[in-house]
Amino acid sequence: MYNNNLSFLNLDFLKIKILLKRNIYHFLNKSKFLFNNYFGKYKYTYGCDWFYKSEINQKAKFLLGHKNKKNFDILEIGSFEGLSTTYFIDNFLSKSDGQITIVDPFLLYPEKLIPGTLLNQVQIRNFFFNISKSSYPEKVQYLGLTSDEFFEVNNKKYNFIYIDGMHTKKQMTKDLISSWDSLLIDGVVWMDDYLVDHGRLKKTLDKTIESLKGKHKVIHRGYQIAIKKLA
Ligand SMILES: C[S@@+](CC[C@H](N)C(=O)[O-])C[C@H]1O[C@@H](n2cnc3c(N)ncnc32)[C@H](O)[C@@H]1O
Numbered sequence: 001m002y003n004n005n006l007s008f009l010n011l012d013f014l015k016i017k018i019l020l021k022r023n024i025y026h027f028l029n030k031s032k033f034l035f036n037n038y039f040g041k042y043k044y045t046y047g048c049d050w051f052y053k054s055e056i057n058q059k060a061k062f063l064l065g066h067k068n069k070k071n072f073d074i075l076e077i078g079s080f081e082g083l084s085t086t087y088f089i090d091n092f093l094s095k096s097d098g099q100i101t102i103v104d105p106f107l108l109y110p111e112k113l114i115p116g117t118l119l120n121q122v123q124i125r126n127f128f129f130n131i132s133k134s135s136y137p138e139k140v141q142y143l144g145l146t147s148d149e150f151f152e153v154n155n156k157k158y159n160f161i162y163i164d165g166m167h168t169k170k171q172m173t174k175d176l177i178s179s180w181d182s183l184l185i186d187g188v189v190w191m192d193d194y195l196v197d198h199g200r201l202k203k204t205l206d207k208t209i210e211s212l213k214g215k216h217k218v219i220h221r222g223y224q225i226a227i228k229k230l231a
Contacts (some may be wrong), residue, residue, distance in 0.1 A: 167196065
């Protein structure tokens, strides 16, 4: 016991800081989970909100106008706790025979990845919990793959693709090009973080958009970008 205390004192300041941060983060997430679960403003449970204040949440219904389409297939790259996924299910799949395919290996950004931690387990549990509470859980196909792994084998085409996976310049460019090839005519690719880091990615993404095959129209340009395939 005495020795344990001594070794604890020997830990340097940085290690203590990391330990504290991790535990506080975990505690806050768990509390948020419980709070949202029982008293939440929203039907869904989450520890981290990337969705409710996003442009896609505010504008997609108006811009897509696909609410009552019969066949509407959605692909989502990067679902996290499923907030965007449940929004798509509830708002775009009610009259559709189509489904939503989710591609997410459930990794955080690699440098932040702490394998096997409870934090990850809570987030994954939130995802499955939220999907089960959505209007049509049976219309969900979850694939635990990276987008690269998925596009390597995919031959299906989609009406709508939301790209919100790995946010590096290289991966976003790759995801945009592959998504475009998997998009039907009249379909829309919507991408998060177009203006991330004061426009660090914008120039590269603009060049990629200009080089996309066929005719296209940018139907939304803000922090996020949405591009429609015309021909
Ligand atoms: C910003 S979160 C998605 C947020 C979610 N769309 C929302 O609005 O609530 C990014 C997600 O992308 C996933 N991800 C990271 N790298 C990926 C990759 N290469 N392919 C697919 N998904 C990836 C992560 O596991 C994480 O769940």
